[in-house]
Amino acid sequence: MNLSLTAAFYIVLSAIITNNYVLSKFLGICPFLGVSKKLDNAMGMSVAVIIVMVVATAVTWPIQHYLLDPRGIGYMQTIVFILVIAALVQLIEIFLKKYIPGLHKALGIYLPLITTNCAVLGVCVLNIDNEFSFVQSLLNSFGSGVGFMLAMFLFAGVRSKIETNDYPESFKGIASTLVAASITSLCFLGFSGMLEKIFGM
């Protein structure tokens, strides 16, 4: 588990920028479209996603490697992971309610939504598929969560600007939101190859 600082930065930054979960892998599109209207909501949702992603990875990675794989039942991954995530979300909610009620009040409504946020299950599965070590997995999950937050942050700004626009009848609502997302996702393409060069990968 020798992980240099550069390699660690590389994993986190590439999950944020070049492999952005929302804008290049299309994971977590529902909250990206649904909860990005107001910046506060977008940020609340993102913080909750980051927390759940990291905690879920910390739990699912050992389960896969020490519980499922040694018994030859790696294929149970999907069922086990989704149940673990659902249970975790419940636990985090109870924990926050009891010990950090302020945070619970802020994030409370987003937590139940996260169980079915495909970015969370996605990051847990992809960590296994990519054969990341435990530390690498945690870094990747953290980066992915921050990447989700970045996409939400950018898009919340865009939406605040175009909310009151006088759209053509057919493009009112979600259709124009998708076109706006299309333009937003363009700018992430400009960074391709950048991290590889900076970190000499």
Add this chain to the structure above:
Amino acid sequence: MADMHKDLIVSAAPHVVSPADTASIMRDVVIALIPALAVSTYVFGFGAIFLTAVCVIACVFFEWAARKILKRENTIGDWSAIVTGVILAFNLPVNIPKWMAVVGCFIAIVVVKQLFGGLGQNFANPAIVGRITLFIGFATPMTNWVITDRMSQAIINYSGPDAVAGATPLAINAAGGQLPSNLEMFLGTINGSMGEVSTVALLIGGIYLVIRKVISPAIPVSFLATVAVLSLVMGFDPIFQLCAGGVMLGAIFMATDYVTSPITTPGRIIFGIGCGVFTMLIRSYASYPEGVSFAILLMNILTPHIDRITRSKLNGVAKGGAKA
């Protein structure tokens, strides 16, 4: 917005009071682009004028057709489609297949502008998005640079005397080849996107716009200064970095778009610095040799946030002071 003064008209940026004002501003922009077109015609031949004409006609047609189909007021009289057409043409290689240029015009006018409600309601600069989509979508034709005998000997030599396609100074720089002199870079006897080659011509246009008070110098100055400073820090030649690629065209004509850049001067300076930083990051590290358009698009997207932060400090002052 509830505390808006009643005597101010509440409308989307750029707070244009009447179409005539937009038209006169846009006319000034077109005038400011003429020196660059002249140099491009000298360097590339009449193909430069032809490409510009194709883009202008396509943009005006799409503007007219979109408004017609949507049963909205005809807006081709505000000259904005003409400006978009000229600027988009300036962002393309001179020998690009013309139908691709028309696709770019469609994206710029219809997708980026009219789908969002028309001028003043788009969140990204139409010409920038048109350029980026073509650049990514038609990667090979968009980087097919012609060589003419009017160009710097360094450019001609780099590709060999019989070559039809050459490399831009930025690409030559990345490959470590012999670069044109800084004077040639400044005058524009180099290849690249059609209208971006001549630094001096674009600067003349920029000075004209500043004198006519069409643009504020905040964005171009902070953008260019950031590029220069970062070049020094990173050990590059700042003159070369400023003259190469689309920095001048972007800083003077695309980053200054009222609709998609911040309203306050502090906001504009942040915007310009951001453009410069991302341009240099992409130029130095990303797979693409040039990052101006990506940098401006990213800052376009960040503009609502910049406005939110800077406007809260200058509440009320900035809003009315925006360009009319």
Add this chain to the structure above:
Amino acid sequence: MKKSKLSILTNGIIRENPVLVLVLGTCPTLAISTQAINGIGMGLSVLVVLTCSNIIISALKRIIPDTVRIPCYIVVIATFVTIVQLFLKAYVPALDKALGVYIPLIVVNCIILGRAEAFASKNSVIDSALDGIGMGIGYTLTATVMACIRELLGSGTIFGATVTAGTITPFTIMVMAPGGFFVFGCLIALVNKLTKGRVRAKRQNKCMGCPGAAFCSKVEEGGCEE
């Protein structure tokens, strides 16, 4: 009010098309619609999971306690996803590779959980099966059409067969992320146009398209955003 069997079946194909009308299952649709064959593969996988889970959930609707129904639904759905996953791995490994992580992610595809909650938990087994098949066909058709458009424009082929490639330079951005968002937006606009805005009005419920709509307490309050 008793609906005819046929109308239950066709409901998901047109009137309540899960992707274009209900705007559910957006992520996999956007991600895999770069090639027509992926659209069909993903569509059929969703169809199988949706139909099977609808049947089981409908059959068990009196046994599953209301308070833990969502975890129960998830277990049922995840089981069928695993079966489909193993089947694809064994018989069509190329497709399994192309769809990658999006196969296990069918578990959290809101179409399936949404239909379990909105239909299967309230209707008979036969009706639920028909609903699953109809919704599945609706999903498959939409994903395939969208993939055909993107493949044709972005690669110049359809189902891998050359159409315009070689004569017209493909507009590769269409098979990249921005092209996905754009084509999807245009298809929804087209539906709005064809239905003269009726569908858009129906979509006004803010929780429509939200992954948690099936079990979020805020649905009754009109959504979590003001």
